[in-house]
Amino acid sequence: GESVGLHLPTLSVQEGDNSIINCAYSNSASDYFIWYKQESGKGPQFIIDIRSNMDKRQGQRVTVLLNKTVKHLSLQIAATQPGDSAVYFCAENRRSQGNLIFGKGTKLSVKP
Amino acid sequence: EAEVAQSPRYKITEKSQAVAFWCDPISGHATLYWYRQILGQGPELLVQFQDESVVDDSQLPKDRFSAERLKGVDSTLKIQPAELGDSAMYLCASSSRADTQYFGPGTRLTVL
Numbered sequence: 001g002e003s004v005g006l007h008l009p010t011l012s013v014q015e016g017d018n019s020i021i022n023c024a025y026s027n028s029a030s031d032y033f034i035w036y037k038q039e040s041g042k043g044p045q046f047i048i049d050i051r052s053n054m055d056k057r058q059g060q061r062v063t064v065l066l067n068k069t070v071k072h073l074s075l076q077i078a079a080t081q082p083g084d085s086a087v088y089f090c091a092e093n094r095r096s097q098g099n100l101i102f103g104k105g106t107k108l109s110v111k112p
Numbered sequence: 113e114a115e116v117a118q119s120p121r122y123k124i125t126e127k128s129q130a131v132a133f134w135c136d137p138i139s140g141h142a143t144l145y146w147y148r149q150i151l152g153q154g155p156e157l158l159v160q161f162q163d164e165s166v167v168d169d170s171q172l173p174k175d176r177f178s179a180e181r182l183k184g185v186d187s188t189l190k191i192q193p194a195e196l197g198d199s200a201m202y203l204c205a206s207s208s209r210a211d212t213q214y215f216g217p218g219t220r221l222t223v224l
Contacts, residue, residue: 034212043116043203043215044155089154099145099168100213102154 012109019077021106023090026071030092034100035064035075037086044089047075077108085110114138116216118204124222130192133219137185137206145213146179146189147203155203155215161187194223 013019025033031052036044048059050066050073057064063076073090087107091100117136125131137144142163147155158177160168163184172179176195181187191198199222205213 036215041220043118043205043218046212046214049212091154099157099160100155102156104152104154 009104010107010109012111013080015080015082015110015112017080019075019080019084019108019110021075021077021088021090021108023073023075023103024071025073025090025092027092027094027101028068028071029094030101032093033064033066033073034091034093035062035073036089036091036102037084038089038105039086047088080108080110082110082112084108116204116206116214118202118216118219120219121217122220122222124224125194126224127196128193130190131194131221132191133189133202133204133221135187135189135204135216137187137204138208138214141206141208141214142184143207143213144181144187145205145207146187147205147215149201149203149218151200155201158189191221194221196223199223 034049035047037047038044048062048064050057050064055066061078065074077084087105089102089105091102093100119134123131144161146158148158149155158172159179161181164181177191179189201218201220203218204216207213
């Protein structure tokens with residue numbers, strides 16, 4: 001079935017390095033994508049979003065890239081900090097449906 | 113900063129008992145969602161409200177689950193009777209439009 005998934009279930013990086021978390025989606029009708037950060041025992045926290053008419057969007061220390069040709073989404077975190085350690089989910093939204101479809105998540109561990 | 117409120121944060125119950133979860137969305141958000149998240153997986157939509165109306169409950173196990181949002185503001189999700197497989201995190205989210213969703217802290221349910 002159509003789904004949103006992640007290439008890597010775990011990612012370990014050194015503090016100060018850049019992190020890249022990848023996500024693949026299979027539904028070409030998806031027109032809105034969101035990255036969430038979820039710390040243990042907490043609800044998902046909105047990080048950044050991007051619409052299908054864009055291929056790049058930047059926030060504070062984060063950048064999301066969208067490649068519609070290969071249906072790929074990535075989250076780049078600059079100068080990764082220990083506080084960035086969490087599970088990261090990408091989610092897709094099809095405007096006609098309204099609900100989010102989540103992938104399984106990538107656990108990011110930051111080594112001091 | 114406005115947040116989605118949920119209570120209780122934790123609930124332990126025995127199977128066959130009834131449980132209820134409460135959610136208060138961000139003020140002014142017309143759309144409210146209930147998700148279930150099994151450990152290690154992404155959230156999955158149970159029900160979506162637009163104001164007081166249900167717009168999607170296709171994934172809600174209606175034989176035991178019910179949800180209401182009588183005045184179009186706060187919402188209650190009920191399970192009766194609870195089963196062992198219902199142990200999960202129950203997340204509430206809200207949005208002012210059908211895209212960017214903001215999540216509450218969740219209710220961790222354990223069924224014994």
